[in-house]
Amino acid sequence: xxxxxxxxxxxxxxxxxxxxxxxxxxxxxxxxxxxxxxxxxxxxxxxxxxxxxxxxxxxxxxxxxxxxxxxxxxxxxxxxxxxxxxxxxxxxxxxxxxxxxxxxxxxxxxxxxxxxxxxxxxxxxxxxxxxxxxxxxxxxxxxxxxxxxxxxxxxxxxxxxxxxxxxxxxxxxxxxxxxxxxxxxxxxxxxxxxxxxxxxxxxxxxxxxxxxxxxxxxxxxxxxxxxxxxxxxxxxxxxxxxxxxxxxxxxxxxxxxxxxxxxxxxxxxxxxxxxxxxxxxxxxxxxxxxxxxxxxxxxxxxxxxxxxxxxxxxxxxxxxxxxxxxxxxxxxxxxxxxxxxxxxxxxxxxxxxxxxxxxxxxxxxxxxxxxxxxxxxxxxxxxxxxxxxxxxxxxxxxxxxxxxxxxxxxxxxxxxxxxxx
Numbered sequence: 001x002x003x004x005x006x007x008x009x010x011x012x013x014x015x016x017x018x019x020x021x022x023x024x025x026x027x028x029x030x031x032x033x034x035x036x037x038x039x040x041x042x043x044x045x046x047x048x049x050x051x052x053x054x055x056x057x058x059x060x061x062x063x064x065x066x067x068x069x070x071x072x073x074x075x076x077x078x079x080x081x082x083x084x085x086x087x088x089x090x091x092x093x094x095x096x097x098x099x100x101x102x103x104x105x106x107x108x109x110x111x112x113x114x115x116x117x118x119x120x121x122x123x124x125x126x127x128x129x130x131x132x133x134x135x136x137x138x139x140x141x142x143x144x145x146x147x148x149x150x151x152x153x154x155x156x157x158x159x160x161x162x163x164x165x166x167x168x169x170x171x172x173x174x175x176x177x178x179x180x181x182x183x184x185x186x187x188x189x190x191x192x193x194x195x196x197x198x199x200x201x202x203x204x205x206x207x208x209x210x211x212x213x214x215x216x217x218x219x220x221x222x223x224x225x226x227x228x229x230x231x232x233x234x235x236x237x238x239x240x241x242x243x244x245x246x247x248x249x250x251x252x253x254x255x256x257x258x259x260x261x262x263x264x265x266x267x268x269x270x271x272x273x274x275x276x277x278x279x280x281x282x283x284x285x286x287x288x289x290x291x292x293x294x295x296x297x298x299x300x301x302x303x304x305x306x307x308x309x310x311x312x313x314x315x316x317x318x319x320x321x322x323x324x325x326x327x328x329x330x331x332x333x334x335x336x337x338x339x340x341x342x343x344x345x346x347x348x349x350x351x352x353x354x355x356x357x358x359x360x361x362x363x364x365x366x367x368x369x370x371x372x373x374x375x376x377x378x379x380x381x382x383x384x385x386x387x388x389x390x391x392x393x394x395x396x397x398x399x400x401x402x403x404x405x406x407x408x409x410x411x412x413x414x415x416x417x418x419x420x421x
Contacts, residue, residue, distance in 0.1 A: 006083055013396060042125060046115050055107040057133060058086040067102055092337040094400075127159060141172075155171050181346065198381075203308075210285075215281060243277075310331060323392070
């Protein structure tokens, strides 16, 4: 990744500004992150070698509360990527009206090449390296690409050792036994499903059983595929990093999930036929759901997209160039900062439960998540209609105006002290 990724993200922000009420002070404060940390994480490998992995943690904004954002383990992690993801998280938390700001972190590593013990040493080493800049009231990590509740459990335990106390709310997405919350593992897919169902009649009128292709068959993508299939949708294509599978009549999602669980990939599937990965993005479907990494659809392939509507489950799967091409082609785009906000919303529930000592059952989590997702989706749609805006722009305007009010309420004097006294 390069700085182009952040510049591309800022384009969406800048495009929304003419339609939003944002003070000059708030605009200036949003131009750069509050803090950015690069660390070196030494890991003793199983064969005795010492390897050093670069890691990052960025707190982009904390006006309304501690920064919130995941930690990813991926070879492509860079400072620019993490900064961009923290920038997006800032607007996602505002869009959902959560008492958080935006943060993100990651380590440049291929976790598939690590043993379980090496992964644990990496997780604990990274947490130790960033321990001084995180905390329940400062910055709260969570799972992201290639991290999970096991990794979060190691990190929560390491933080407790460093601080010699019990601080379960420092990390969300933990195992239930360590203060996790029921429903967190499916929160992103559940939230996306609620957004899709809320706007379905608007973006897909008169289609009872829409066809859908899903790029990314990880936790969120596979669970969302199951929910859509159960709701009567025809899942005609799915893909992961190993293979893309297609069947115009509809795939057996349950069989594919079992196959991936058993083999670790979609390659050599029990149903459907394998197609080229790039061809999945170009299937003629009612809905395309990019649920993998950012930048999957850009200026080089956007013209080949034949979906009527795109729901962004991944962070930043469309570049600004792709947006313009698809908009000209009449493709409706429902943006990532709304569609994938279920994860951070349920992380908020976990943070609340950890701080109060309360316990939430899964029914309560699901009901409160659905209510929040539907409420904010309806607000974005209403704003889009009232101001004649695309849904992405409306989502950013909704978040920007909410954040601007909070920033302005702090007053510029609070940044420097009372200049008159």
